[in-house]
Amino acid sequence: MSAISDVKPDKPDLTGSRVLLVEDEYYIADDLCRALEGCGAEVVGPVPSLAEALPLAESESLTCAVLDINLRGESGLRVAETLQRRNVPFVYSTGYSSASVPEALKGAAHLEKPFRIEELLHAVSQVSR
Template sequence: MNILIVEDEALIAMLLEEMLDTRGYNVAAHASTLAEGETMASSLDVDVAILDVSLGGDSVFPVAERLSDRGIPFMFTTGFGAAGMPEVWADRPVFSKPYEIDSLIATIQQLVPSAPVAAAG
């Protein structure tokens, strides 16, 4: 199970990667800018992605479009909640920060039914 994290806050990305790693998931890559995210979303072989809605003032939605075009499931994280999400992404899971890792893992398992059941951290 390969996961792409697109998150501009280094500490949050490192904590998320560590939490996923301790539960047996592999973070294939971490993008911290929109440009990095778009490149990785277009080319990496990942099973699912976790996308921070705001990347240093840029919207992550172009990354979401690339993932969607490739059929790769993803979820959003945000410090602002689901209220400000565009209608086109209303069907995607949204987690408000700080999020609970077990809920995030459960969503990964829903988005990718073949995902291994993660060990409790």
């Protein structure tokens, strides 16, 4: 069973958005990438590891990011810290509850897997404005 469902016709327009996608589950990353690109976003990544995500979070010109919290046993919260420092908004896409996020990193949209792809696309469109 997939952690997300298919895109519906009422998808948001994300044209011009550059979205960093940090997700270590291949099929989820592929589904999210296709959905974001299908809405017009340019996806940076997807990247499955902290080692690959941090340099992109530090240097890329980004509209926003979609972050998994657990990246093969490493904390994706370091990516969130980097993005927060750069004032790049992000959305958590994770199997962890919002209680696992330190107070300093709360405030971002938090989607717990499994979620509907429409929820993620809506959250990205909200933070990309």
